[in-house]
Amino acid sequence: MTVHIGAKPGDIAETVLMPGDPLRAEWVAETFLDNAECVNRVRGMYGFTGSWKGHRVSVHGSGMGMPSLSIYANELIRDYGAKTLIRIGSCGAMQESVAVRDVILAMTASSLSTPSRGIFRELNFAPCADYGLLRAAADAAARIGATTHVGGIYSADVFYDERPDLNEIMTRHGILGVEMEAAELYNLAARHGVRALAVLTVSDHLLTHEALPAEDRQRSFAEMVEVALEAAFA
Ligand SMILES: O=P(O)(O)O[C@H]1O[C@H](CO)[C@@H](O)[C@H]1O
Numbered sequence: 006m007t008v009h010i011g012a013k014p015g016d017i018a019e020t021v022l023m024p025g026d027p028l029r030a031e032w033v034a035e036t037f038l039d040n041a042e043c044v045n046r047v048r049g050m051y052g053f054t055g056s057w058k059g060h061r062v063s064v065h066g067s068g069m070g071m072p073s074l075s076i077y078a079n080e081l082i083r084d085y086g087a088k089t090l091i092r093i094g095s096c097g098a099m100q101e102s103v104a105v106r107d108v109i110l111a112m113t114a115s116s117l118s119t120p121s122r123g124i125f126r127e128l129n130f131a132p133c134a135d136y137g138l139l140r141a142a143a144d145a146a147a148r149i150g151a152t153t154h155v156g157g158i159y160s161a162d163v164f165y166d167e168r169p170d171l172n173e174i175m176t177r178h179g180i181l182g183v184e185m186e187a188a189e190l191y192n193l194a195a196r197h198g199v200r201a202l203a204v205l206t207v208s209d210h211l212l213t214h215e216a217l218p219a220e221d222r223q224r225s226f227a228e229m230v231e232v233a234l235e236a237a238f239a
């Protein structure tokens with residue numbers, strides 16, 4: 006047990022899917038895993054372990070924002086031996102060519118800052134996905150027939166953004182979408198020598214202002230989950 010995860014040693018699989026929303030974790034466990042057991046309830050941040058096509062896998066909430074993700078990813082890697090961490094999140098689209106419900110595979114994650122800033126100091130480290138996972142996810146998305154975009158995303162510290170000028174610059178530089186965790190997940194994976202990828206579903210559109218309801222964000226992003234599971238065990 007750690008301060009934030011009540012699971013016993015061995016209760017967490019080496020492969021962990023990480024949605025921001027703990028109730029999305031519950032839906033993924035109920036919908037995709039066989040023999041899923043709840044292994045963490047501390048602070049309501051649910052974690053489950055079960056199997057998918059015979060592979061042991063956990064799904065654990067990260068909470069919203071990089072400081073929260075950092076707590077769970079650190080404990081999963083350092084205390085429970087997680088080796089593959091795949092974020093399964095929602096995001097806002099920043100390109101006209103990207104539609105609501107499309108899947109985005111985050112090759113890189115730009116940010117204004119991350120919790121790792123204090124370690125990197127003057128270094129502008131470039132957080133990037135594990136190439137093997139990224140390639141396997143792109144292949145899986147093509148097989149499944151999910152409309153998918155591969156490229157850079159932006160990991161923000163705020164959901165209620167007050168910098169339209171910055172969004173315009175990112176749109177002009179091809180950033181596909183905005184979310185709030187991937188950059189620090191990629192930083193931590195690099196630091197600890199494990200694999201990470203963020204597979205995202207577009208829930209909002211910053212240009213058209215479309216937005217899906219909370220229920221859809223919690224329980225309807227099946228393609229993203231299938232892509233993540235296929236990539237993890239390719
Ligand atoms: O749907 P999740 O995985 O939580 O991801 C996105 O949704 C939250 C904001 O609504 C942030 O955590 C953002 O990254």
Ligand SMILES: O=c1cc[nH]c(=O)[nH]1
Nearest residue numbers: 095096097184185209
């Ligand atoms: O962080 C997020 C997640 C979904 N949609 C957004 O606009 N931002």
